[in-house]
Amino acid sequence: MNISEEERNAVYKTIFSRRDVRSDFIKETIPEDVLKRVLTAAHHAPSVGFMQPWDFIVINDNETKQRIKNGFDQANSASKAMFTDHKQRQYQKFKLEGILEAPIGICVTCDRERNGPVVLGKTIKPEMDLYSAVCAVQNLWLAARAENLGVGWVSIIEDNILRDALDIPEKIEIIAYLCIGYVTHFKDKPELESAGWLPRRTVDKAIHYNKWSAEKI
Template sequence: MNINQTERDAVYKTIFSRRDVRAEFKSDPIPDDVLGRILKAAHHAPSVGFMQPWDFIVVKNQQTKEKIKHGFELAHAQSAAMFTDDKSQSYKKLKLEGILESPMGICVTCDRSRNGPIILGRTIKPEMDLYSTVCAIQNLWLAARAENIGIGWVSIVHDDVIKEALQIPDDINIVAYLCVGYVSHFNDQPDLEKHGWLARRPLESAIHFDSWNNHSDNK
């Protein structure tokens, strides 16, 4: 099945307009059919050995979200202390999550024992199951953007906080906690770029031909 130009353009528009959302969440609920489409897209991600190691925990309970928010606040303070004084002050001013503002969270996990200890494609690189789970997250993120729903990835929280709050077994890996919801608007630029934390690297600086030393920006 070929992709026509209109469909191609829609894919690129979705990719380039995707944002990590923090401050723009609205409280509007996400209809079940929309959530179902997003999760179905995530579940159709590629996975090494077709092991499909992911699970999705949908979080709507306010008390559960408050536990995760408290865990974020502790980890956020811990993280701020790791930066230099100037950078720490900038860090503290950034809005880095929307745990309580978003109507739901989705925790994406990886079961590294799924389908047994020997998996096609993981025999040499055992971490491929984690990478496969990240592919599911990217599918989820792009599908959400196509539905005009924002996603915010919260990485500044310790796994044990989320495991306790969501009753996740010890042998299951947490890959992402995502804030999910409709938004007031999508920003033109990523927040961290807009606030001067870092600039986007030129594409040319990331491309090499045939060897690491043959860099495209040397041409």
């Protein structure tokens, strides 16, 4: 099945216009069929040995979201103290989550024991199941963008907060907590790029041929 030029362009447009959304969510319910399409796209991510190690916990309960928000606030205070001077002042200006504002949260997990102790493709690199679950996150993110839904990845939170709030067993790895919902708009550039936190590297600096080149760094 070939991809048409129009379809190809739509894929690239979705990739380049994807954003990490924190502050622009609106209180509009996500229809069940839209959410199901997004999660189905995530479920069709590539996975090592076709083990499909991911699960998706959908959170729409305000009390649960508040517990998670409290955990973020604690972790954010500790994280802020790790930066100094100008970077700390910049850090304090950023809104780094939309836990309460987004209509739903999605916690993506990884069951590393799914399909037994020996999995095709994990025999030498056992961490491939974790990478597979991250691929599911990326599929989810791009599918959400194609549905005009914003997504924000909340990484400033301790796993034990999510484990306690969502009853996640110890043997299950937590990959991501995502805020998802419709937004007022999508920014032209990633927020941290626009704010001057770090510049975008050119793609040429990221491409090496045949061997690692220290000159690229």
